[in-house]
Amino acid sequence: MAFDGIVIANLAKELNHKLADGRITKIAQTESDKLLLTIKKSISSPEQKTIRTQNRLVISVNPSLPLLYLTQENQNAPLQAPTFCMVLRKHLNNCKINLIEQIGLERVLCMHLEHLNEMGDYCRKKLYIELMGKHSNIIFCDENDQIIDSIKHISALVSSVREVLPGRQYFIPNTLDKYDPLTISEDDFYAKVLSRPMPLDKAIYRTLTGFSSVMANELLYRASLSDCSNASELSDDAKKHLYRNFLEMIDQIKTGDFSPNIIYKEETPVEFASLSLTEYASSGEYTIHPYQEASRMLFDYYHTKETLGRIHQKSADLRRITHTALERSQKKYDLQLKQLNDTKKRDKYKVYGELLTTYGYELKGGEKSLTCDNYYTNEPITIPLDENKSAVENAKRYFEKYAKLKRTFEALTEQTKETKEEIDHLNSISNALDIAREEEDLAAIRKELSDTGYVRHHFQKGKQNTRKAPKSKPLHYISSDGFHMYVGKNNYQNDELTFKFATGNDWWFHAKAAAGSHVIVKTEGNELPDRTFEEAARLAAHYSKAREQEKAEIDYVQKKHIKKPNGAKPGFVVYYTNYSMTISTDITGIEEAE
Template identity: 30%
Template sequence: MSFDGVFLHAMTAELANQLVGGRVVKLQQPYPQDIIVVIRNQRQNFPLLLSINPTLARAQITRIPYANPKTPPNFVMTLRKYLENATVVGVEQVANDRILQLRLRSRNELGDQEDLLLIVEIMGRHSNIFLVESETNRIIDLIKHVSPDQNRFRLLMPGAQYVQPELQTGFDPFAAQAMTEQDWEQLLLALHDLKTKPNQVWQRTFQGLGKDTAAEIAQRTSRCLDLASLRDTATNFWQSFAQRQATIGDFQGQLQFSAIPYQTMTAQQTDFADLSTMLDQFYGQKAETDRKHQLASNMLQRLTTVIKRNQKKVKKLQATLDHAENADIDRIKGEILTTYLSQVPAHAKSVTLPNYYENETPLVINLAPDLSPSKNAQKYFTRYQKAKTALVVVAEQLQETQGELDYLLGVEAQVGVGDPKDLVDIQFELEQQGVLRPNQKRKKQRIKVNPAERFYASDGTEILVGKNNLQNDQLTLKTAKKTDLWLHTKNIPGSHVIISAADPSAATIKEAAMLAAYFSKARQSSQVPVDYVTVKAIHKPNGAKPGFVIYTGQHTLYVTPELALVDQLRQKPTQSVSK
């Protein structure tokens, strides 16, 4: 099921049971399109996620941890001002449309009671979240401001009157006595009209039906030939949503979810505690991937441009270096011309002279017709001197450019394996290195680097993995002990991995090596070489790029990355084996 009006009806009932009577204890905006309102009720915290992501818009209780931005956005600061310590007095759906309202009661700065509405419109790319005064219907603030040029139906700016969007046409299927006898008769006739698909008839008749819900009720009523059976079957279907049973299954080749088991879905999973738990499983990875794509798209585009530029530069410098290494032939031609100046005809385009360096073998020497023989010889000497200089200068430039290219390829790999919170560190690093333009709104002081990700070997030994260069430097040079074991893919961009033990087992080293291979540019390869050495053997040269270190005395292990093992190592064993 899409997050349609029918599913929102079931979710509203679930949220009302959990939240009404609770108190707002925390407000967060981890991402531009997501708000988390933590509500304390029934002696536990309920993190209510309100998302207006165009493809993932929803409202649910989430248990997935979110990292907060270093600087809170303006909208969440407004919410904190008005809603902290507010009491939830109601959770309601507008008709059977995709609009959810949280009724909250708070006190203003003077201590007077104030009734507020937190309204979530779940409408694809038009989704929005509003904070509205109940009494005056004035918009205090909204997460997405829309100029009058973009929406002439209503003004979506702070201070404007909140105008409800135009609701879907049709009857509310959950409203008692919504349809008359005549309405049911018209519905029955429309369903038996061969010119119109039953799915479309149901969507036109009732509010808030997604394609899957319409297909479900169309199938359940497909054998209803009289008015009584049609009405009873449809009414029973709507009433079944009172007994929620969160379900994930296959609908027409795609994974979908529903508030109750659907006959049109196959391979159904129903062992979820509630709707929110099911949505965490269904949306968790999708939401993470979507947020990562949003954060990484501009970064990757810029990285790709700079990488291509450096690759072209390396190619040109290598060609110049190859030419410079063959510069002795210019010196030889200049010397032979000088020796046989009297035999060189004026204004000739070329001349063939004996090469006394090669047993008098004839050597063809190209000439500039407009220059004298002596000046042609001087031209070859000048080219030789330039090439000698280039051997030193170009070699240095080639080494520097190749180092820059290796660094950028490493960062590109880190963007591919990093989580959204890791991409924030990578963005700051690229700003420091001049690859990205600095964020003018960012404070001058350095923001705190996110800690390395923590894993656990099968025997309980802690393994730390840096997901970007700033984390790598912090992990290897500041966090790790000198006796810890350090791992990194051999000559392949990737993460620094630390085994927090002086003498880890061979199995632990292999598991850590697998993590190093997985969080590298070679994660799709097999038999990836991974170096390991004690941290005391690691050295960072002065002025080196972030994440760059050198080491000696390493051992090399070959492993194949496995996603299943990565997920397994994220879980701490219930019992660790003592050494």
């Protein structure tokens, strides 16, 4: 996890800029381990006008996800405030924030507060925010670091290292003999960090406070030492080069030269940091999204992660249903193809019957075969016979075999076509589940599965909720030339985009021979530039089952040439004239509309 001391340093700078000299006007404990502070601040502008700002500070010390960020969004709080919240309200209501400082490069922030007591005298308090995994806590102290209260009480029975109880003295526990990277000397860097018998990246983040494995690997990448597995392999020159890069990184932290960024792989965030992660910049597999503020970076990262995780969890049953149906249909299709292949010998039986009818008079009875001329090919042919039957009976037997295989062929031809359409339909649903972003998308997919018989309808007894659920909307992109491009996220949306939203001269794109989204480009009567054609094709490739490939073949045609057969499944269309291109599946650089 990259929520390390460097990100905390970035947050401290941002919080001081936005909150210092502000006043806490509202305190809410929205969860057992989560605070929401509302801070108002007045700022004088260059035009001598007073600007009033309001920010909300979210502090979560959840052991699995400790987090701190600024937001404008309010959150619901319980009607009955917990004890810790009441203590804070008693002491800190309308208090002034003097300073927010980080302790070394630890994952600990100290908020220095000033307020008036009951006698009207100024008092100073401290609010320590520890964001250290399962040891995270919010601890309220007086100016002498004596604990007044904490959101989590830690007794001696829980921890033999440090008690966190009212009346105890606050101190930061020894963090496994780690060294402060802001003050470590060059000699100590060589002796303490580069002498440990372990992989070099691990030696860095296990010896220096504030460094995560992400930043340790970034440091090694900057020093061109990513391939070095152990500190013992380093030459003296390599050690000096690593130390120089280390100093440059520390200088960025000391001067507040932060550059918050999130690393994405397709639409999925994979890492974040407050310094540039240059090791990802050289890879075409990832995209880097820069931010002005660490709070926004953290909110976007965890909100997207939470959304994707929730969507994946909620889609698990739909994925299971789709996968099971797809597996069953594929087995049925393979069996049908095998049976269909067996019917290819039907014409041979027909020829046998006709030749026996023609040449059967030559047989005297008891023969096991008949060799005669095949008047269709003008070549001799040997026909196997049942020696206990006459020529007429043998001919009848072959005609019956032919008729049976012909009926089987006709039935299987229709059945294999239906089964193939079913497989294509299920693949399109599977693709829709892959690209679903919101719960509304899953609702549309569930409805399609229900309408097509894969999921049972569920009727609720009693009064029905007449309020309609939010409707899933297609993805909306804008090409480099300013044309609007729309991507269907499920089959119903694909049909609506193609046959209700698009007009005759709009362009339609779809991955060739692969399940995928319909992509519509609105022309507004204008001719599309080549670049827009390519960007729309990239969208069609990316939002299809071919997205894992480097390139995909895309069909594109004007909407007026697209037809939907009667009774066709959702999303299924036909076209008889089209253009094609092979294009990259990477959509980096294509602007998504707000």
